[in-house]
Each structure stands twice: as structure tokens, then as C-alpha cells.
């Protein structure tokens with residue numbers, strides 16, 4: 001029997017945006033308001049008088065909340081999917097008769113289609129955001145590493161490409177180059193690129209007294225010698241397990257330790273001092289030096305066999321004066337870095353940059369870094385002028401002949417200096433006659449030299 005409700009009530013219930021469906025205790029629908037038609041895309045007359053069990057079978061109300069209330073005898077709330085693909089949050093409430101038996105079940109819904117869509121959209125966006133965040137962190141890290149290592153010049157690009165090719169191998173690498181060219185930084189970079197899980201363990205062979213270097217490297221057994229710790233000591237070789245052992249200034253390694261290092265490289269085993277138990281290790285060895293090891297071999301101060309073992313991959317890092325592109329980049333990079341670090345706003349004028357570019361940087365990147373840091377910290381004005389530079393840099397080209405001693409022949413040094421002076425003069429004076437006059441040579445000499453050096 002359809003349920004008769006008063007006109008006023010009908011008006012109120014029909015005015016509701018939500019559907020209201022009333023079912024009797026047998027599961028027959030006895031009332032449905034106007035909104036029901038819209039919610040279920042059906043005429044009221046096809047709903048009223050039908051059994052919720054039948055409608056559930058036809059998947060019109062699926063699952064049927066009224067059926068569940070009847071079965072459980074309790075109020076129920078569930079999510080229903082309609083035939084027109086709406087997602088509804090349906091609640092079924094009980095109306096009891098005077099004897100507290102179920103008389104009617106009143107069901108109403110809330111359309112959560114959009115909320116559900118939004119939820120899954122948010123979930124998707126959150127997932128995408130998370131992966132973008134991770135990607136960003138990865139690139140930020142790379143950028144940080146990259147911004148530290150400046151290597152844009154063709155010569156450094158070549159160095160990096162060799163490093164890339166050998167990074168994930170076990171091959172021992174020997175890095176050579178003048179002091180301050182970046183050997184330690186590149187050794188670290190090589191470790192990062194190697195994806196080895198262990199640590200990067202660095203030791204400067206020249207900074208440890210000869211008598212201690214063996215125990216530093218190989219460690220010792222408890223009480224191995226007078227003054228040794230009772231606990232014994234783990235050496236750097238063991239600390240570098242599964243990582244990289246970086247031996248800086250390898251030329252300073254005492255000859256007796258060289259023999260032990262050779263055994264370590266060949267056998268991958270070593271003994272702690274005072275121990276008869278060999279220990280196995282797995283690490284990548286990177287060595288660096290700014291001295292000519294072949295010269296040391298001739299003097300009997302370095303083992304030839306060790307040299308061959310160390311230099312399986314020999315990477316020579318060019319001095320800064322041979323990579324002008326890097327010099328300019330480093331200059332800009334370091335000014336920015338120190339400005340940030342010390343909260344300063346220093347700028348370099350063209351003339352200052354010119355002076356710095358003309359200087360030959362015998363101390364390489366380390367010297368450049370020290371000078372830029374000092375300028376940023378000590379000069380009061382924000383604009384850094386040539387007169388703020390140390391005297392030897394302000395007239396940098398004059399210091400040039402001293403550069404490269406030990407690495408270059410006199411002829412090479414003289415030629416480099418001549419090139420620098422000629423370049424400088426060419427910038428200042430347009431005619432070769434004027435250049436000749438200033439440099440106190442004949443004009444044909446100037447022309448010949450410009451031609452010789454391709455200037």
C-alpha cells in the first residue's frame with residue numbers, strides 16, 4: 001500500500017535535493033519523493049510498489065540498503081553505484097511501531113560521485129607530485145654537485161668522459177696534475193659516479209708522519225707495539241671496504257709501505273700490524289700526485305711495479321692556465337658562492353675580470369678560490385676593481401715566466417709569455433707599428449710573431 005503523507009509534508013520532502021525512499025517491513029517501496037526520479041533516472045511509478053529484493057536483483061539499488069537494514073535490524077550506511085554511474089552514499093534509518101517492531105525504513109542518499117572523482121584525482125596528483133619532488137631532489141643534488149665542479153673546457157670534458165667510462169669498474173686510477181687543479185675533488189666525483197656502497201676514505205700521505213702511516217692504513221692488532229692501543233686499530237683500508245680509498249700525494253708513501261700497498265692491490269688482502277691473519281678487502285683505489293713519479297722511480301724513491309699497478313687508468317688534469325673557459329666559469333661561480341656564504345654583493349668589473357684571466361694561476365683552482373674568498377671578505381666596496389687585486393695579479397702577465405717550472409721547457413715558458421704579452425698589446429694598440437714601438441722591437445718582428453702564434 002502506498003504511504004499517504006500529508007500535503008504539507010509532501011511539499012517539504014519533495015523540495016529536498018536528496019532522494020527519500022520509504023520501504024515497509026516486507027521490503028516493498030511505499031513512498032518515493034520527486035528527487036528519486038532524478039537520482040535513479042526512473043519514474044516514481046516504476047519504483048513505488050516494487051520490492052527492494054527485486055530491484056536489487058535488477059541492480060537498480062545495488063546493494064540494497066533497505067534489504068540490509070531488514071536483515072540486520074540496524075541502521076546502515078553504504079556506497080551504492082547506480083545504473084547511470086553515480087556513486088551514492090546511502091543511509092537506511094528505521095522507523096519503529098508502538099511495539100518497537102520495524103514499521104518502515106527511510107532511505108536517503110548523498111551524491112558522492114564528484115567527491116570520489118576528486119578523491120581519486122587528488123590521489124593521482126599527490127602521486128605525481130611525489131615523483132616530481134623526488135625527481136627535483138635528484139636534479140637539485142646533481143646541480144649542486146655540478147655547480148661545485150666546473151669543467152666546461154674541452155680538456156676537462158675529456159677528463160670527465162674518461163672518468164665516466166671507468167667509474168663503475170674496479171680499475172685503479174692515478175690522477176696527476178699540479179697542486180690545486182682539483183685531483184681530490186675529481187677523486188670524490190669518481191667515487192660518487194661509481195655507485196659503490198662503501199665510503200670515500202681519503203688520506204694525504206704527506207700529512208702523516210712516516211712512522212704512523214702504516215698503522216693508519218693497515219691498522220694493528222691489540223698491543224701490537226709499544227704505545228699501541230689495547231683495543232687495536234681498524235685501518236683506513238678496512239674503512240674503505242666496498243668504497244673508495246683515495247691516497248693523495250702517493251709519491252710521499254715510504255718505500256716499505258709501498259711494498260705492502262702493492263701486495264694489497266695484487267692480492268686484495270693485507271695484514272694488520274702484528275697480526276698473522278690475512279684480511280680480505282674490496283675497494284677501488286684512487287691515487288693522486290703532483291710530482292713526477294717516473295722521476296722518483298729513477299731516484300729509487302718509488303717502486304716501478306707499484307707505479308704500473310697504480311696507473312692502470314692514468315688521468316692527467318690540466319693546469320688552470322690551460323683552460324680559460326673554466327677560469328671564467330670558476331670566477332663567476334666562486335664570486336656567487338662566496339657572496340652567498342658571507343651575505344655580500346660583490347661584483348667584478350670587466351677590467352678586474354681581464355686581470356684575473358691574464359694571470360697564470362700557479363696555485364690553480366685553490367689559489368683562485370682563496371683570492372676570490374679574500375676579495376669578497378676584505379674589500380669594503382661592492383664593485384671589485386683591479387686595484388683591489390694583489391699586486392702580482394694586477395700585473396699578472398709579468399709573473400708568467402715563473403709558471404710551469406718543473407713541468408715545461410724554457411722554450412715553452414718563453415713562448416707562452418710572448419703570446420700573453422702580444423695578446424695584451426694587441427688589445428691596447430690597434431696598429432702593429434704602435435705595438436712595435438711600445439715593445440721596443442721592429443714592426444716586421446711583431447707581424448712575424450703574430451703570424452707565428454696565429455694571433
Ligand SMILES: Nc1ncnc2c1ncn2[C@@H]1O[C@H](COP(=O)(O)OP(=O)(O)OP(=O)(O)O)[C@@H](O)[C@H]1O
Pocket residue numbers: 148149150151177178179180181182183184185186248288289290330365366369
Ligand atoms: N673544477 C673545479 N670546479 C670547482 N672547484 C674546484 C675545481 N677544481 C678544484 N676545485 C676546488 O679547488 C680546491 C683545490 O682542489 P683539490 O684539493 O681537489 O686540488 P688537488 O689537485 O687535490 O690539490 P693538491 O695536489 O694540493 O692536493 C678545492 O677547494 C676544490 O673544491
